[in-house]
Amino acid sequence: MSDIGKSIIQFIVEEQRNHPGSTGSFTGLMTDIASACKKISHLVNRSGIIGLGGAAESENVQGEVQKKLDIITNDVMVDHLNWTGHLAAMASEEIEEIIQIPDGLPKGEYLITFDPLDGSSNIDVNISVGTIFSILRCPPGVTEPTVEDFMQPGTEQVCAGFCVYGPTTMMILTTGQGVNGFTLDRDVGEFILTHPKMTIPEETAEFAINMSNQRFWEPPVQRYIDECMKGVDGGREKNFNMRWVASMVAEVYRVLTRGGIFMYPLDTKPSTDGGKLRLMYEASPMSFIVEQAGGMSSTGRERIMEIKPDGVHQRVPVILGSKKEVERVVFYHQNDA
Ligand code: AHM
Ligand code: MG
Numbered sequence: 001m002s003d004i005g006k007s008i009i010q011f012i013v014e015e016q017r018n019h020p021g022s023t024g025s026f027t028g029l030m031t032d033i034a035s036a037c038k039k040i041s042h043l044v045n046r047s048g049i050i051g052l053g054g055a056a057e058s059e060n061v062q063g064e065v066q067k068k069l070d071i072i073t074n075d076v077m078v079d080h081l082n083w084t085g086h087l088a089a090m091a092s093e094e095i096e097e098i099i100q101i102p103d104g105l106p107k108g109e110y111l112i113t114f115d116p117l118d119g120s121s122n123i124d125v126n127i128s129v130g131t132i133f134s135i136l137r138c139p140p141g142v143t144e145p146t147v148e149d150f151m152q153p154g155t156e157q158v159c160a161g162f163c164v165y166g167p168t169t170m171m172i173l174t175t176g177q178g179v180n181g182f183t184l185d186r187d188v189g190e191f192i193l194t195h196p197k198m199t200i201p202e203e204t205a206e207f208a209i210n211m212s213n214q215r216f217w218e219p220p221v222q223r224y225i226d227e228c229m230k231g232v233d234g235g236r237e238k239n240f241n242m243r244w245v246a247s248m249v250a251e252v253y254r255v256l257t258r259g260g261i262f263m264y265p266l267d268t269k270p271s272t273d274g275g276k277l278r279l280m281y282e283a284s285p286m287s288f289i290v291e292q293a294g295g296m297s298s299t300g301r302e303r304i305m306e307i308k309p310d311g312v313h314q315r316v317p318v319i320l321g322s323k324k325e326v327e328r329v330v331f332y333h334q335n336d337a
Pocket of ligand 1: 249
């Protein structure tokens, strides 16, 4: 029987039944995340009407000007996740320190990292934004998690997902058994399985990179993009098309649906320290999803999933998507460096 049409919670409950001894806590956590994302979808959709557009008067830990919705969506995530007893602690792009469960509330067995509103520079121009999250296990016996307890490589993720608030709101999820996509049915208020077993085509003729950074890239990336730009005239077997949404959730969703390569590589800009994207709530969960869909993800020098973080807000270069193209860029890093 086809799984299409199942609600996300039915889908997760059925997946959990394959794990004897599971307590139901993961299903509970996913219910909370789905609720938070539905609320965020609603707020993003109505932001112009209810006066939530524009900048707030604050900066986040990375020194970036926060949007009003950055702050509000962070609060939505925290308020939906901190009281149900499934989490031991949280970490958010918008908050410097890790977020503890308030005193007096029960704690659970999981840790979560999230970017509550990725691509938020796009809100005011009405382009897709999203929420990215990564779930880890809290180390056994730890009741007061510290930053050190979060310092687990991406290979330790229990689940990774993202929600994209676009023409439709979609939740993309992996628990290590493939990737599935769910569409929010606003009439019934449920995420419904619409895109089962998503796979990334191995080959592609589409690349995504912020070309305005070209002069700051390293030689292997210069070479790869130069070849894409020249297409058949430069020795490639095909001509390439380019996209840049400036919203990682939208780019990764596109890669998942029709293939492509997405890159935010190492550059020498003073504003970036080792890359632009953050390991623990952008690069690592997206890498888990991309690998589970048959794609590949690398910094150019190492598999992102194997990086042991050295801080919650650590940045890394990201090169992900269709396998053959990512392999080519990695090859150039090994041979041009
Ligand atoms: P954010 O989390 O502050 O929104 O930053 C991450 C975003 C990604 O979604 C996107 O790929 C990238 O930043 C866009 O960067 P640029 O502004 O250089 O195009
Ligand atoms: Mg982000």
